[in-house]
Amino acid sequence: MKLSTRTRDGMRALLDIARHGGGAPVRLRDIASRQEVSLSYLEHIIGPLIAGRILRSTRGSGGGISLLREPDRILLSEIVSLLEGPLATVDCVLHADVCPRSVSCATRGLWMEMAEAMDSVLGSRTLADLMKTDDGAEAGSCAPTALRPQRSPVTGAASARGNGDMERQ
Amino acid sequence: MKLSTRTRDGMRALLDIARHGGGAPVRLRDIASRQEVSLSYLEHIIGPLIAGRILRSTRGSGGGISLLREPDRILLSEIVSLLEGPLATVDCVLHADVCPRSVSCATRGLWMEMAEAMDSVLGSRTLADLMKTDDGAEAGSCAPTALRPQRSPVTGAASARGNGDMERQ
DNA sequence: TTATTCTTGACTAAATTGGTCAACATACTC
DNA sequence: GAGTATGTTGACCAATTTAGTCAAGAATAA
Numbered sequence: 178m179k180l181s182t183r184t185r186d187g188m189r190a191l192l193d194i195a196r197h198g199g200g201a202p203v204r205l206r207d208i209a210s211r212q213e214v215s216l217s218y219l220e221h222i223i224g225p226l227i228a229g230r231i232l233r234s235t236r237g238s239g240g241g242i243s244l245l246r247e248p249d250r251i252l253l254s255e256i257v258s259l260l261e262g263p264l265a266t267v268d269c270v271l272h273a274d275v276c277p278r279s280v281s282c283a284t285r286g287l288w289m290e291m292a293e294a295m296d297s298v299l300g301s302r303t304l305a306d307l308m309k310t311d312d313g314a315e316a317g318s319c320a321p322t323a324l325r326p327q328r329s330p331v332t333g334a335a336s337a338r339g340n341g342d343m344e345r346q
Numbered sequence: 347m348k349l350s351t352r353t354r355d356g357m358r359a360l361l362d363i364a365r366h367g368g369g370a371p372v373r374l375r376d377i378a379s380r381q382e383v384s385l386s387y388l389e390h391i392i393g394p395l396i397a398g399r400i401l402r403s404t405r406g407s408g409g410g411i412s413l414l415r416e417p418d419r420i421l422l423s424e425i426v427s428l429l430e431g432p433l434a435t436v437d438c439v440l441h442a443d444v445c446p447r448s449v450s451c452a453t454r455g456l457w458m459e460m461a462e463a464m465d466s467v468l469g470s471r472t473l474a475d476l477m478k479t480d481d482g483a484e485a486g487s488c489a490p491t492a493l494r495p496q497r498s499p500v501t502g503a504a505s506a507r508g509n510g511d512m513e514r515q
Numbered sequence: 516t517t518a519t520t521c522t523t524g525a526c527t528a529a530a531t532t533g534g535t536c537a538a539c540a541t542a543c544t545c
Numbered sequence: 546g547a548g549t550a551t552g553t554t555g556a557c558c559a560a561t562t563t564a565g566t567c568a569a570g571a572a573t574a575a
Contacts, residue, residue, distance in 0.1 A: 372549095373551075373552095389553070389554085392552085392553095396552090396553090403551090404551085405550085405553090406551055406552085408550085408551085408558075411552085442563055
C-alpha cells in the first residue's frame with residue numbers, strides 16, 4: 178500500500194516549482210539538485226504533469242518548467258491521479274466486471290469507501306494549501322522547527338481507537 | 347496503490363468464516379472452494395490472522411478455523427493491519443528518520459492525513475458491519491439483486507465531503 | 516550555428532507479489 | 546496405538562511492477 182516514489186518525489190517537485198518559480202521557468206536541473214533526485218528520473222516524473230496540463234515547459238536557454246495554473250487552482254487529487262493513477266485499492270472498484278461477485282460483495286463497498294476517503298483528503302486541498310505548511314526547507318537542511326499546524330478539516334477523524342498498526346514489517 | 351490480493355481475499359475469507367461458522371470451525375478447504383482460491387494460498391492468508399488473534403484453529407478431524415471474537419469486536423483496521431501492514435503510504439510516515447526532510451516536509455503531513463483517512467474508515471467498522479451489507483452471495487453466483495445501501499457512487503472520484511467522522515485518535 | 520534546455524523511448528536491475536509444493540505438527544477416531 | 550483429517554511453516558519460483566539509467570532527439574534562444 179505504498180505510493181510510488183514518483184508520486185512522492187513528484188509532489189515535492191511541484192512544491193519546489195511553486196516556491197522557486199514566481200512566474201519564471203525553473204530548470205529541471207535545479208529542481209533535481211534541490212530535491213536530490215537524478216535529472217533523468219525527474220524528467221519522467223514531470224512528463225505526466227505536463228501532459229496533464231498542470232505544468233508547462235519552455236525549452237532552450239532560459240527555459241524550464243512552470244506552473245500552468247495558480248497553485249490554488251491545482252488540486253492535489255489531480256497531481257496524485259496523474260502520477261499514481263486511480264486511487265482504487267482493488268481492481269473491482271473501477272472495473273466491476275473483473276469479478277462476478279462485484280454487485281453483491283460487501284468488501285467492494287468497503288474498498289470504495291477507502292478510495293473515497295483518500296480522495297476526500299486530496300480533493301479538498303490545493304498546492305497552495307500545501308505551500309502554507311511548507312516551511313521552505315531544502316533537501317537535507319532539516320530544520321527542526323515548525324511542526325505542521327493542524328489542518329484536517331475534512332478528515333478531522335482518525336481511528337476510533339488507537340489500533341496497533343505499527344506491527345509487522 | 348493497490349492493496350495486496352491477500353488483503354482482498356483475506357477479508358472475504360473472514361466474512362466467509364463469520365457467515366458459515368456459527369460457533370463450529372469452518373474447514374479451510376471449504377472456504378477455499380467457496381471463495382475460489384487455492385488451499386495452499388489460503389493457508390498463507392489465514393496464518394497472520396491466527397497470529398494476530400482474530401482467528402483460532404483446530405486441527406484434526408472436525409477441525410477448522412473459527413473466529414476468536416464476536417464479529418462486532420473485530421475492527422476492519424485490525425484485519426487490514428495484519429494482512430497488509432501499516433497503511434502508511436510512504437515510508438517516512440512511520441519512520442521519520444528515513445528522510446532528513448521529514449520534520450519540515452509539507453508532503454509528509456499530507457501522506458499522514460491520507461493514512462488517517464483510511465484508518466478512519468477501517469477503524470470505525472467491524473466485521474459485523476460488513477456482514478450486514480453482505481447479501482450472502484457465494485463466489486460466482488453473482489446475484490444481480492441488492493445494491494448495497496447508500497454508499498456513494500462508483501470510482502474513487504469526487505465526494506468532497508467526508509465519511510465516518512469520528513472522534514480524534 | 517551552437518549551446519541550452521526539455522522529450523521520448525529503450526532498456527535493465529531490483530524488489531515485490533502471487534502463488535505452489537512439500538514436509539511437518541497436531542488432533543480426532545477407531 | 547494406527548491411520549486419517551486437518552492446520553502450519555518455510556523454501557521456492559515465476560511474473561510483474563517499480564525505480565532508475567542512458568542515449569538520441571527536438572525546440573528554442575542567443
